[in-house]
Amino acid sequence: xxxxxxxxxxxxxxxxxxxxxxxxxxxxxxxxxxxxxxxxxxxxxxxxxxxxxxxxxxxxxxxxxxxxxxxxxxxxxxxxxxxxxxxxxxxxxxxxxxxxxxxxxxxxxxxxxxxxxxxxxxxxxxxxxxxxxxxxxxxxxxxxxxxxxxxxxxxxxxxxxxxxxxxxxxxxxxxxxxxxxxxxxxxxxxxxxxxxxxxxxxxxxxxxxxxxxxxxxxxxxxxxxxxxxxxxxxxxxxxxxxxxxxxxxxxxxxxxxxxxxxxxxxxxxxxxxxxxxxxxxxxxxxxxxxxxxxxxxxxxxxxxxxxxxxxxxxxxxxxxxxxxxxxxxxxxxxxxxxxxxxxxxxxxxxxxxxxxxxxxx
Amino acid sequence: xxxxxxxxxxxxxxxxxxxxxxxxxxxxxxxxxxxxxxxxxxxxxxxxxxxxxxxxxxxxxxxxxxxxxxxxxxxxxxxxxxxxxxxxxxxxxxxxxxxxxxxxxxxxxxxxxxxxxxxxxxxxxxxxxxxxxxxxxxxxxxxxxxxxxxxxxxxxxxxxxxxxxxxxxxxxxxxxxxxxxxxxxxxxxxxxxxxxxxxxxxxxxxxxxxxxxxxxxxxxxxxxxxxxxxxxxxxxxxxxxxxxxxxxxxxxxxxxxxxxxxxxxxxxxxxxxxxxxxxxxxxxxxxxxxxxxxxxxxxxxxxxxxxxxxxxxxxxxxxxxxxxxxxxxxxxxxxxxxxxxxxxxxxxxxxxxxxxxxxxx
DNA sequence: CGAAACACCGTAAACGTTTACAGATCCTTG
DNA sequence: CAAGGATCTGTAAACGTTTACGGTGTTTCG
Numbered sequence: 001x002x003x004x005x006x007x008x009x010x011x012x013x014x015x016x017x018x019x020x021x022x023x024x025x026x027x028x029x030x031x032x033x034x035x036x037x038x039x040x041x042x043x044x045x046x047x048x049x050x051x052x053x054x055x056x057x058x059x060x061x062x063x064x065x066x067x068x069x070x071x072x073x074x075x076x077x078x079x080x081x082x083x084x085x086x087x088x089x090x091x092x093x094x095x096x097x098x099x100x101x102x103x104x105x106x107x108x109x110x111x112x113x114x115x116x117x118x119x120x121x122x123x124x125x126x127x128x129x130x131x132x133x134x135x136x137x138x139x140x141x142x143x144x145x146x147x148x149x150x151x152x153x154x155x156x157x158x159x160x161x162x163x164x165x166x167x168x169x170x171x172x173x174x175x176x177x178x179x180x181x182x183x184x185x186x187x188x189x190x191x192x193x194x195x196x197x198x199x200x201x202x203x204x205x206x207x208x209x210x211x212x213x214x215x216x217x218x219x220x221x222x223x224x225x226x227x228x229x230x231x232x233x234x235x236x237x238x239x240x241x242x243x244x245x246x247x248x249x250x251x252x253x254x255x256x257x258x259x260x261x262x263x264x265x266x267x268x269x270x271x272x273x274x275x276x277x278x279x280x281x282x283x284x285x286x287x288x289x290x291x292x293x294x295x296x297x298x299x300x301x302x303x304x305x306x307x308x309x310x311x312x313x314x315x316x317x318x319x320x321x322x323x324x325x326x327x328x329x330x331x332x333x334x335x336x337x338x339x340x341x342x343x344x345x346x347x348x349x350x351x352x353x354x355x356x357x358x359x360x361x
Numbered sequence: 362x363x364x365x366x367x368x369x370x371x372x373x374x375x376x377x378x379x380x381x382x383x384x385x386x387x388x389x390x391x392x393x394x395x396x397x398x399x400x401x402x403x404x405x406x407x408x409x410x411x412x413x414x415x416x417x418x419x420x421x422x423x424x425x426x427x428x429x430x431x432x433x434x435x436x437x438x439x440x441x442x443x444x445x446x447x448x449x450x451x452x453x454x455x456x457x458x459x460x461x462x463x464x465x466x467x468x469x470x471x472x473x474x475x476x477x478x479x480x481x482x483x484x485x486x487x488x489x490x491x492x493x494x495x496x497x498x499x500x501x502x503x504x505x506x507x508x509x510x511x512x513x514x515x516x517x518x519x520x521x522x523x524x525x526x527x528x529x530x531x532x533x534x535x536x537x538x539x540x541x542x543x544x545x546x547x548x549x550x551x552x553x554x555x556x557x558x559x560x561x562x563x564x565x566x567x568x569x570x571x572x573x574x575x576x577x578x579x580x581x582x583x584x585x586x587x588x589x590x591x592x593x594x595x596x597x598x599x600x601x602x603x604x605x606x607x608x609x610x611x612x613x614x615x616x617x618x619x620x621x622x623x624x625x626x627x628x629x630x631x632x633x634x635x636x637x638x639x640x641x642x643x644x645x646x647x648x649x650x651x652x653x654x655x656x657x658x659x660x661x662x663x664x665x666x667x668x669x670x671x672x673x674x675x676x677x678x679x680x681x682x683x684x685x686x687x688x689x690x691x692x693x694x695x696x697x698x699x700x701x702x703x704x705x706x707x708x709x710x711x712x713x714x715x716x717x718x719x720x721x722x
Numbered sequence: 723c724g725a726a727a728c729a730c731c732g733t734a735a736a737c738g739t740t741t742a743c744a745g746a747t748c749c750t751t752g
Numbered sequence: 753c754a755a756g757g758a759t760c761t762g763t764a765a766a767c768g769t770t771t772a773c774g775g776t777g778t779t780t781c782g
């Protein structure tokens with residue numbers, strides 16, 4: 001781990017100047033003889049380019065940051081898994097920032113862009129505050145935001161459409177004949193919570209169903225909380241025949257509680273989750289879930305960023321990724337054999353990339 | 362996004378030399394008056410230190426790489442989630458390398474250490490080949506390997522103990538009265554596959570049970586493959602009363618097939634998975650699973666690396682993390698109420714960190 | 723009051739590259 | 753054979769920091 005060889009070491013050994021070495025290493029036109037000597041010296045010394053010095057001169061680090069609250073969250077993970085290969089293919093390294101649920105950390109991360117250790121950044125903010133907007137406007141490197149940002153913010157923006165997503169789910173439940181469709185939401189002071197609450201209301205209105213406050217329960221986006229919320233709901237109203245859950249975890253909690261209460265899913269109560277995580281396919285009964293296209297949003301964000309890194313300045317772009325309803329056993333009354341079994345296996349196919357090797361010993 | 366201010370800009374504005382600016386910014390002893398002027402100038406200009414230039418001079422990037430096959434794999438993800446905060450707390454950024462299942466990529470990543478864009482690396486190799494060992498010996502920065510590496514390799518090493526893990530599971534099944542315990546393994550030319558196969562054999566021997574080739578089925582570490590393997594197994598032998606699966610996904614596939622075949626779990630067949638992923642708690646029935654301590658291995662690896670980065674040279678260390686059997690409904694014959702329900706909720710607690718916010722709109 | 727001690731600061735070199743520019747070498751051609 | 757051009761190469765500056773060293777100005781003390 002001593003001092004690695006530098007361009008200067010090579011120059012001495014090959015008996016040429018450092019400029020020539022650099023030219024050879026960069027494939028610039030050079031006499032054949034010189035190329036040979038330099039290559040030989042580099043080879044013998046086991047030379048590797050110093051990325052730091054290179055970056056200093058070229059003002060390019062070939063690194064991109066991805067910042068979100070927590071890698072463990074399946075939605076962020078899905079994005080990450082798409083972002084990574086896109087960046088890698090373009091020759092960029094990925095710097096990961098897990099900011100936790102702390103908004104101040106997100107601001108910090110944006111600020112750190114000034115350190116120029118990355119060429120650009122993809123960020124999924126928890127909330128978009130005034131401070132965010134200021135930092136985004138002043139950012140020293142291109143940023144792509146996944147999530148909604150007001151018109152006029154000078155960054156590329158990739159959005160989901162949870163309104164339409166909720167609509168898809170509610171329509172589906174309605175089409176199955178359900179009329180007492182409850183909403184189990186997360187906190188309404190979060191962006192997703194608020195959006196999903198509003199969308200639920202809208203969807204009911206469009207279908208001509210009444211909005212009944214009794215049918216709305218607020219918990220948090222976790223399994224245990226979801227379970228508690230559903231328990232409270234069942235205590236209050238007895239004729240619920242469908243649960244629209246703001247999240248797959250909430251839906252899993254719902255399944256726990258329904259099972260304990262002796263209700264059959266989907267015969268007595270149909271359940272829909274949201275985000276279409278791996279858990280949805282793994283649960284029993286498998287969970288109908290609204291996919292908000294996390295993976296695709298990740299891919300699109302990466303592409304937008306690369307585009308900007310390569311093309312330079314242009315108008316900020318906004319891309320909205322459409323949601324998709326993935327129907328599984330928790331809503332389809334009697335899954336036809338064709339649908340039930342292949343689903344189990346089909347799901348495995350979807351997951352296969354996530355499971356190479358399966359562990360380490 | 363123009364040219365950011367540098368130390369020179371500040372020096373001019375404050376009417377001092379760049380050396381003074383640097384001293385002030387680094388908190389070295391300086392006259393109060395100068396400190397004031399420099400701070401004021403830096404403030405007005407919105408100066409941020411250039412990390413690249415800094416690294417070039419200091420030979421420290423404050424970045425650490427984590428390299429594994431695929432972030433989507435729950436085992437690696439669990440490691441990542443522990444590694445990240447440890448590094449962050451110590452002031453290091455995390456560079457993520459997803460190498461895919463390609464061994465050559467791992468070698469590449471090790472080679473790229475010579476570029477000095479990171480101060481060190483944590484790696485989880487798929488396989489440890491001769492090429493790996495050579496690169497590890499010649500690595501230009503400290504490396505911690507998660508997985509087993511031969512004696513004498515000059516790197517810190519964090520190991521799981523899948524032998525003991527399998528033993529725990531088989532003992533558990535045996536204690537429950539099961540005697541026809543089958544193994545559903547992944548490919549035996551992978552490290553985990555081989556280790557688990559051998560451990561199964563050993564465990565049976567210790568219990569005085571015969572090793573019956575009929576009871577071993579090889580598939581792959583995916584859900585669909587696992588299902589197929591179990592189907593084949595059931596076709597061949599009819600009296601299987603327990604399945605030791607080399608992986609949670611295989612176990613999920615097993616549940617699919619058993620359910621389709623009308624076998625009750627755990628009454629007719631008990632099922633044990635391995636890795637104790639989030640899926641284990643989410644499935645129905647919830648899955649008894651052997652935890653190989655991925656999270657802890659990640660944390661330990663990060664700590665070892667930091668230690669080496671800060672302390673410098675010392676003998677390579679080897680740490681083995683003990684496995685743990687997490688008992689759930691897929692093996693406990695009649696989960697007492699106390700055990701069944703809290704499990705569902707307890708599981709949510711375990712997962713809570715992975716689900717802040719639950720999605721983005 | 724002069725010298726020694728001290729506090730502070732600026733100059734310049736260094737980290738390892740890339741690259742503009744000009745000098746050296748070679749070949750071509752009249 | 754000389755001049756011109758084409759080709760290749762070396763010198764040096766630059767990227768933005770940190771830091772060793774020596775210089776200046778102030779204080780302290782004999």
